[in-house]
Amino acid sequence: xxxxLLSAGLTIIFGLMKIVNLAHGxxxxxxxxxxxxxxxxxxxxxxxxxxxxxxxxxxxxxLYQVLFRHIQIADPMRQVLLTFGLIYIGLDSxxxxxxTMSHSISAPNxxxxxxxxxxxxxxxxxxxxxxxxxxxAALLYxxxxxxxxxxxxxxxxxxxxxxxxxxxxxxxxxxxMFALGCGLAGLAGITxxxxxxxxxxxxxxxxxxxxxxxxxxxxxxxxxxxIGSLLIGFVDSYGKVYIPEIAxxxxxAVMAVTLLLKPNGLYGR
Amino acid sequence: MSNVLLNVENLNTYYGxxxxxxxxxxxxxxxxxxxxxxxxGAGKTTTLRSLVNLSKPDSGNVIFMDxxxxxxxxxxxAEKGMTLVPENRGMFPxxxxxxxxxxxxxxxxxxxxxxxxxxxxxxxxxxxLKNKSNEFSGGEQQMxxxxxxxxxxxxLLLLDEPTQGLAPxxxxxxxxxxxxxxxxxxxxxxxxxxxxxxxxxxxxVSVIGKGKTKWTGSKSKFQNNTGVxxxxxxx
Numbered sequence: 001x002x003x004x005l006l007s008a009g010l011t012i013i014f015g016l017m018k019i020v021n022l023a024h025g026x027x028x029x030x031x032x033x034x035x036x037x038x039x040x041x042x043x044x045x046x047x048x049x050x051x052x053x054x055x056x057x058x059x060x061x062x063l064y065q066v067l068f069r070h071i072q073i074a075d076p077m078r079q080v081l082l083t084f085g086l087i088y089i090g091l092d093s094x095x096x097x098x099x100t101m102s103h104s105i106s107a108p109n110x111x112x113x114x115x116x117x118x119x120x121x122x123x124x125x126x127x128x129x130x131x132x133x134x135x136x137a138a139l140l141y142x143x144x145x146x147x148x149x150x151x152x153x154x155x156x157x158x159x160x161x162x163x164x165x166x167x168x169x170x171x172x173x174x175x176x177m178f179a180l181g182c183g184l185a186g187l188a189g190i191t192x193x194x195x196x197x198x199x200x201x202x203x204x205x206x207x208x209x210x211x212x213x214x215x216x217x218x219x220x221x222x223x224x225x226x227i228g229s230l231l232i233g234f235v236d237s238y239g240k241v242y243i244p245e246i247a248x249x250x251x252x253a254v255m256a257v258t259l260l261l262k263p264n265g266l267y268g269r
Numbered sequence: 270m271s272n273v274l275l276n277v278e279n280l281n282t283y284y285g286x287x288x289x290x291x292x293x294x295x296x297x298x299x300x301x302x303x304x305x306x307x308x309x310g311a312g313k314t315t316t317l318r319s320l321v322n323l324s325k326p327d328s329g330n331v332i333f334m335d336x337x338x339x340x341x342x343x344x345x346x347a348e349k350g351m352t353l354v355p356e357n358r359g360m361f362p363x364x365x366x367x368x369x370x371x372x373x374x375x376x377x378x379x380x381x382x383x384x385x386x387x388x389x390x391x392x393x394x395x396x397x398l399k400n401k402s403n404e405f406s407g408g409e410q411q412m413x414x415x416x417x418x419x420x421x422x423x424x425l426l427l428l429d430e431p432t433q434g435l436a437p438x439x440x441x442x443x444x445x446x447x448x449x450x451x452x453x454x455x456x457x458x459x460x461x462x463x464x465x466x467x468x469x470x471x472x473x474v475s476v477i478g479k480g481k482t483k484w485t486g487s488k489s490k491f492q493n494n495t496g497v498x499x500x501x502x503x504x
Contacts, residue, residue, distance in 0.1 A: 148371060151368040151371065152372045154361065154363045154364055155361045155364055155368075155369070157363070158360075158361040158362055158364070159360070159361060161343070161359065162355065162359030162360075162361070163344075163361075164323070164342070164344040164347065165323075165343060165347050165352045165355075165359070165418070165421075166347065166352070166372065166417055166418070166420075166421055167344055167347045167348050167352075167421050168372065168373075168374075169344050170344065171342070171344075
């Protein structure tokens with residue numbers, strides 16, 4: 001589900017801007033660190049859960065204004081170099097502000113026990129993460145498919161020039177959707193923190209998985225992000241348990257097979 | 270003498286390194302309909318795109334309603350009252366017809382164009398609100414494209430090859446609709462391969478060749494000027 005939050009953000013940004021933001025993982029990491037600081041200061045996980053995505057979205061907003069705005073019409077190579085460079089800047093900023101140690105956040109008391117699901121004991125915090133993922137998926141679906149602003153967003157993805165000709169301020173839509181995508185990365189970072197901890201390098205671990213999910217699901221497709229993250233998540237987890245010998249390559253195999261059968265991804269346009 | 274609505278002065282536009290428009294000039298008054306004619310590749314589409322800044326002119330001026338449009342964003346130009354229906358009709362495949370029509374912001378209630386009036390003009394759209402526009406025929410797409418443009422409440426509508434690929438009876442329907450738009454006071458610039466239809470609508474003609482304005486004048490003068498017709502249009 002964390003994977004879904006990440007790939008949903010990345011796929012929205014890609015759909016609108018045709019930019020693959022390689023620094024998406026960095027925003028996830030920064031979201032986790034901001035959450036860590038808020039949690040340390042306020043001792044409230046809930047406050048961190050709410051504020052960390054907002055701060056990450058704000059960082060996304062600023063990044064867009066300062067950098068991304070200018071590379072939208074640039075060639076892909078420059079986009080890759082810029083966003084790749086941001087990965088290093090993100091990593092070093094985190095080291096500078098929070099040090100190189102790994103930290104942990106504990107889940108709030110109410111979610112720290114385990115409950116029995118289908119005869120198996122399951123940590124209730126993980127259920128909560130699943131709930132967040134489903135909630136966000138539902139909210140995004142309603143927002144994009146059922147509201148007028150959502151229709152404007154889809155129109156801007158379909159044909160940005162035409163949207164402009166119809167008095168739709170596509171630039172404004174881009175900024176806010178970019179910030180939303182970054183905020184979702186931040187949300188993923190803080191929700192995963194009690195499970196995986198917070199440490200430098202957590203960005204690269206998820207970046208590759210997220211990119212695979214987006215490619216498998218079909219770039220620009222939210223439904224693809226959901227199905228893709230479930231597919232890759234399950235294959236990755238079950239692979240590690242049942243066939244650990246090939247667990248390292250199995251998700252790449254899934255990606256290769258998907259691309260052979262459907263070059264645009266499962267739900268690609 | 271009616272008011273000047275649009276004044277285009279010596280427009281030059283590049284696509285990368287190719288110099289597409291090398292001097293386009295014309296002017297348009299309220300309620301004029303101008304046909305822009307010229308051979309394929311003469312720069313007609315680029316001219317329309319340059320007027321709304323989708324292709325940014327490198328030099329020259331576009332003065333629309335006394336405002337110079339240099340460095341003004343296309344969405345603001347649309348807000349000011351000039352919009353383009355592009356050659357590919359700019360459909361939104363992921364939106365239904367209803368959504369396509371509803372996303373256009375209506376700021377004030379005294380707008381000239383409202384949904385009921387659109388359905389008066391193109392009754393067939395009314396029954397297809399829940400359909401997605403990519404299931405449409407070319408004629409229906411064109412009607413939807415024009416309807417969307419009208420909902421922005423333009424003063425000047427730019428049409429790029431509206432009848433391209435349409436059956437003759439649909440062309441007739443479209444012609445009637447465009448005539449009624451002109452009667453309602455709208456101004457139109459139309460780029461069209463169907464010269465006969467364009468001339469039936471227009472009162473002014475501008476001929477473009479090799480990126481330059483070669484001739485501009487009234488329709489009757491154009492019809493009497495076989496030299497221009499032969500040299501730049503091959504008719």
